[in-house]
Amino acid sequence: MIVTKPRDWARIKANLExxxxxxxxxxxxxxxxxxxxxxxxxxxxxxxARLEADGYxxxxxxxxxxxxxxxxTKLETRxxxxxxxxxxxxxxxxxxxxxxxxxDAVKKPVFPGLESAFLGTVLxxxxxxxxxxxxxxxxxxxTAGICPVTTCPKGLLNGPCGxxxxxxxxxxxxxxxxxxxxxxxxxxxxRSATRVIPAKDNSVKLKPGSINTxxxxxx
Amino acid sequence: MSLREALxxxxxxxxxxxxxxxxxxxxxxxxSAELLRGRVDALNVTDNQAAxxxxxxxxxxxxxxxxxxxPVLQVTGRDRNRLAIQSDLLGxxxxxxTTVLALTGDHVVVGDHREAKAVFDLESVQxxxxxxxxxxxxxxxxHDLIGTPEFYPGAVVTPGSVPLEPQIAKFEKxxxxxxxxxxxxxxFDIEAFAHFMSGARESGAKVLAGVVVLRSARxxxxxxxxxxxxxxxxxxxxxxxxxxxxxxxGIEIAARFIDECKEVCDGVHxxxxxxxxxxPQILDAAGLTxxxx
Numbered sequence: 001m002i003v004t005k006p007r008d009w010a011r012i013k014a015n016l017e018x019x020x021x022x023x024x025x026x027x028x029x030x031x032x033x034x035x036x037x038x039x040x041x042x043x044x045x046x047x048x049a050r051l052e053a054d055g056y057x058x059x060x061x062x063x064x065x066x067x068x069x070x071x072x073t074k075l076e077t078r079x080x081x082x083x084x085x086x087x088x089x090x091x092x093x094x095x096x097x098x099x100x101x102x103x104d105a106v107k108k109p110v111f112p113g114l115e116s117a118f119l120g121t122v123l124x125x126x127x128x129x130x131x132x133x134x135x136x137x138x139x140x141x142x143t144a145g146i147c148p149v150t151t152c153p154k155g156l157l158n159g160p161c162g163x164x165x166x167x168x169x170x171x172x173x174x175x176x177x178x179x180x181x182x183x184x185x186x187x188x189x190x191r192s193a194t195r196v197i198p199a200k201d202n203s204v205k206l207k208p209g210s211i212n213t214x215x216x217x218x219x
Numbered sequence: 220m221s222l223r224e225a226l227x228x229x230x231x232x233x234x235x236x237x238x239x240x241x242x243x244x245x246x247x248x249x250x251s252a253e254l255l256r257g258r259v260d261a262l263n264v265t266d267n268q269a270a271x272x273x274x275x276x277x278x279x280x281x282x283x284x285x286x287x288x289x290p291v292l293q294v295t296g297r298d299r300n301r302l303a304i305q306s307d308l309l310g311x312x313x314x315x316x317t318t319v320l321a322l323t324g325d326h327v328v329v330g331d332h333r334e335a336k337a338v339f340d341l342e343s344v345q346x347x348x349x350x351x352x353x354x355x356x357x358x359x360x361x362h363d364l365i366g367t368p369e370f371y372p373g374a375v376v377t378p379g380s381v382p383l384e385p386q387i388a389k390f391e392k393x394x395x396x397x398x399x400x401x402x403x404x405x406x407f408d409i410e411a412f413a414h415f416m417s418g419a420r421e422s423g424a425k426v427l428a429g430v431v432v433l434r435s436a437r438x439x440x441x442x443x444x445x446x447x448x449x450x451x452x453x454x455x456x457x458x459x460x461x462x463x464x465x466x467x468x469g470i471e472i473a474a475r476f477i478d479e480c481k482e483v484c485d486g487v488h489x490x491x492x493x494x495x496x497x498x499p500q501i502l503d504a505a506g507l508t509x510x511x512x
Contacts, residue, residue: 153326154297154337158344159389161323162404165447166381171326183385196392199301199345199359 001032002095003128004039004114012091013054015111021088023057025080026113027102029067029094035122038114039063039093047093047113059083067098074105084108136204142197144185149200151178157197159183220512221289222261222318223371225486226400226425232486233507234291234402234427235498236263237283239274245282252288254495257510258502261289261318263402263488267298270330277307280316291373292316295324300340305349305358312353312368320373320402321346321393344392347372351397374398376426377448378406378415387418394422402488404448405431407455407472409479416483425485430477432494432501433469436460470497474504 016024026044033039041063048058060083064076077084084090084106092099093113103110118130133150139157140147149155153171160179163170167180186193225232237251252262262283266276280290292311294304308319323343327335341349352359356367374393380386390401401419406412406428419426431449433439436459439451455472462468477487491498502508 153328154323154339154342156323156339156342158342158392160380160385161342162375162377163325163447164380164385170447171328177385179385180382183382183388187384194388194391194395196344196348196396198348199341202340 001035001120001122002097003117003120003130004033004036004093004095005117006038007113007115009050012111012113016056016089016091019089019109021056021109023059023087023089024051025059025084025087025090025108026051026061027067027073027077027090027092027094027098028061028063029092029098030063031066031068033067033094033098033114034063036128037126039067039098043093047091051091059087067092067094068101070101070104073098073101077102077105134205134209135200136209137201139197139200142193142195143182144189144191146178146182146185148178148182157200220260221371222291223399225260229485231481231507232260232425232427233258233489233502233511234261234263234486235259235489235491235495236265236291237279237495238265238268239276239279241271241273243274245274245279248279249282249286251491251495252283252286255498256288257512258499258507259489260486260511261291263291263293263320266293266295266322266324267330268325270297270325270327270332270335272330272332277311277314277316280311281314284315289318290316292319293322294319294346295322296339296341296343296346297324297327297337298335300338301349301359304341304346305353308350308353308370309364309368312370313366317369318371318373319350320375321350321398322375343374344389344396347374347393347396347398354397371399372397373400373402375404376401376419377404378412379404379408379450380448390419391422394424398424400425400427400485402427403429405429405442405446405490407451407476409476409483412480413483427486427488428476428480428484430473430480430487430489432473432489432491432497433459433465434494435465435469466497470501470504473501477501477505477507 028039028044044061051058060080062076062080065072090108090110091113092102095116099112119132120128120130130150135149148157160177164177169175169177235255237248264276264279280292283290321343327337349359350370350372353368354370357363376390377386436456439456442449443451459465480487
């Protein structure tokens with residue numbers, strides 16, 4: 001999931017002050033930000049109380065099914081049309097994609113209420129770890145399901161660097177070297193990895209990514 | 220005789236290294252090199268070593284070459300993407316610098332520009348593959364070159380790595396990608412190193428044992444504590460602790476190790492770390508008295 005963390009409250013306030021906003025509509029997300037306890041109903045209630053304590057009027061709030069779905073978010077904001085329209089600004093407690101989707105769906109100034117951290121795994125409640133760079137050129141087939149592009153600070157594909165020390169990473173010293181983990185899991189599964197993994201194809205990651213599965217064949 | 224010729228002819232080779240300055244005054248670097256003149260086959264030139272920004276490696280190699288030394292161009296993937304790496308390699312070859320050492324490079328977070336973007340578009344194994352491509356007359360995407368370089372590509376290996384298996388696997392990948400010679404991280408235990416070499420011998424790659432001149436027990440403790448893959452044995456530390464002249468003892472330890480290496484590997488790479496003036500003495504004591512032309 002997309003892991004988010006709270007944005008510095010002073011920045012949110014500065015954003016609102018920049019347009020002289022007095023009233024705010026709050027939006028969360030029913031998916032990742034709810035799971036990460038950053039943009040679910042509970043967190044929106046906390047944000048609402050905080051805004052009110054700082055003298056803002058909160059015209060309403062909504063947690064749609066998934067903030068980054070344009071159709072769903074349009075429906076959700078229409079359901080709350082009155083309170084959105086009454087607000088000077090919308091603050092979105094969701095990832096960057098969610099914020100942009102809301103900004104496309106409403107005609108009000110929209111501000112981010114969270115910082116997007118990474119695409120990762122929930123190890124247990126409140127503990128997240130980055131796992132994927134969405135690089136578009138997956139090597140997990142060769143690396144025992146452990147992504148070295150993400151979990152090696154240098155993104156090395158072919159084995160540990162000279163900084164690996166007693167199996168630990170030199171850059172993030174509290175972490176086991178990803179290549180040691182890969183090697184161990186491959187060995188446990190009776191697999192080897194002797195082939196040199198070639199340099200990554202960065203051309204598949206040209207920004208901004210765009211996929212349209214509705215395009216007709218031959219187009 | 221170049222480093223390549225020495226290694227291919229089976230003569231025990233000696234290399235050392237110099238670090239380019241932070242700035243444009245190369246006099247101290249050249250003075251360090253002068254201390255080694257006639258005693259080493261080649262001098263490594265580090266590439267923004269430890270991610271600390273310094274004068275360009277290629278420029279430093281040219282200074283050394285003009286002064287009659289054979290430079291070994293260290294190439295890392297930390298600061299350059301694949302276009303820049305290939306372009307710099309071609310530039311180096313056009314200036315007559317063809318002995319190269321491919322490294323991944325230290326991460327920027329250990330250096331003096333922590334806010335920099337770490338590139339790592341290519342890692343050591345992939346840089347070796349690129350060098351093989353250039354030697355074959357084309358770039359890594361297959362486009363022909365006008366004028367083909369003849370690089371002598373090398374790489375590094377850490378025989379004291381714990382665990383060793385991933386390091387050995389990478390060593391083998393480096394050979395498959397074209398590494399012809401290796402420099403090792405500093406080694407001190409000749410028996411453990413000989414064990415590593417018994418496996419490495421089969422590869423056919425030439426190996427230069429890394430030698431660090433210990434000048435005190437404190438230095439040995441510091442290295443054990445701070446440098447990955449280095450393990451100064453307790454016996455050596457005890458000898459240094461007992462010694463009334465630890466520097467002289469360190470010279471003797473290094474000389475004995477180099478002498479023992481003659482039976483084990485193809486040469487030594489001496490990392491003098493500021494003690495370049497001691498190197499001729501060490502080589503004399505190791506019986507390497509011949510002047511290298």
